[in-house]
Amino acid sequence: MQSNRSYYWLVTLISLPAFLWLVPTLWMLSLSFQPNDVLARTTSSTFFGLIPLPFTLDNYAALFSYGQTPVWFLNSTIVAVGMTLAVLFVSTTAGYALARLSFPGKNFVIIFCLIGLMVPEQAVFIPLYTMFADFGWHNSYHALILPRVAVPIGVFLMMQFFKAIPRDIEEAARLDGVSWLQIFWHVxxxxxxxxxxxxxxxxxxxxxxxxxxxxxxxxxxxxxxxxLGLASIQTNFAQSEGLGRIMASGVIATLPVVVLFLLFQRYVVQAMTAGGTKG
Known part of the structure; x- marks a missing residue:
């Protein structure tokens, strides 16, 4: 009985700071469902503004009535999915090679990746912009995707993960005559x-x-x-279409990544613990 009480108190203590951390997000969500004329007078009418009364969907309807918002959503989806797939391909293959294979210059490549972690991305914007301008690639999907494909932190993460996998697994596969590519793909x-x-x-x-x-x-x-699109239709707060529409744009931009994390959060937990190396 005492242990159960201690458990409930522990959950309560953990839940309190978690709720406080979520309050700004909940407040943004609530304000996005309130009329702008009401928000012009007050933002804390009901329970500090966390309950959207009166309720309206006008802010979201106004955003999606702007013809290019669905196009911007599609662009973000294409860029995010394309970059994710490309980073996974480069990071897993490079990480496996650096962790398991022996080849000339391997240590130099590892050092080069570590140096890449120390270089701010803003420091290479001018060379990147010039290079893509010379190729005529700006205003295209590959211009938005390619600069972020070779991510040093991704290579380093996968290299460390592959190093933690026991070599006995690979050696057993090689005894069966399996090639390196098959070991990489199937094991x-x-x-x-x-x-x-x-x-x-x-x-x-x-x-x-x-x-x-x-x-x-x-x-x-x-x-x-x-x-970028939502920011372009909000020049500044004074000239915006209202606080509710600003909050609605924040919800729209945040919702996909929140849903993605909630769906796959257990894999993140596994990767951050020692049990993740066991597959």
Whole structure:
């Protein structure tokens, strides 16, 4: 009985700071469902504004009535999914090679990847912009995807994960005459599923929320991502269409990544624990 009480108190203590952390998000969600004329007078009419009364969907209808919002959603989806798949391919193959294979210059490649972790991405914006301008690739999907494919942190994450897998598994497969490619595809990748899922979620989150590089590379409105597009219709708070519409745009931009994380959160937990290396 005493242990049950201690457990409930522990859950309560943990839930309290979690709720406080969620309050700004809940407040944003509530304000997005309230009329702008009401919000112009007060934002805390009912339970500090957390209950949307009066309730309205006008803010969301106004956003989607703007013709290019669905296009921006599609652009963000294509860029985020394309970047995630490309990062997974590069990171898993490079990570496996660096962790398991022997080849000339391997240590140099590892050091080069570690150096890449120390270079701010903003430091290479001018060379990247110039290079893609020379190729004539700006205002295209590959211009939004390719600069973020070779991610040092992704290679390092997969390399460390593959290193933690016992070599006995590979040696048993090699005794059966299995090639390196078959070992990688049929043995190592299934074991690395938690780490790959974590990397995929983090990459998708980064790609979906990215604002700076699309701002540099995409000058045509039809190539805007959702973050850039929603920002472009809100010049400043005083000239915006109202607080409710600003909050609605925040909900729209946040909802896909929240749903994605809730669906795959168990894989993230597995990858962050020692049990994740067991597949």
């Amino acid at each position: 190592m990748l299934p074991l690395a599923r938690p780490a790959m899922t974590t990397l995929a979620i983090l990459t998708f989150l980064y790609a979906w929320n990215d604002y700076l590089w699309p701002l540099v590379s995409a000058q045509k409105r039809e190539m805007f991502t959702i973050t």
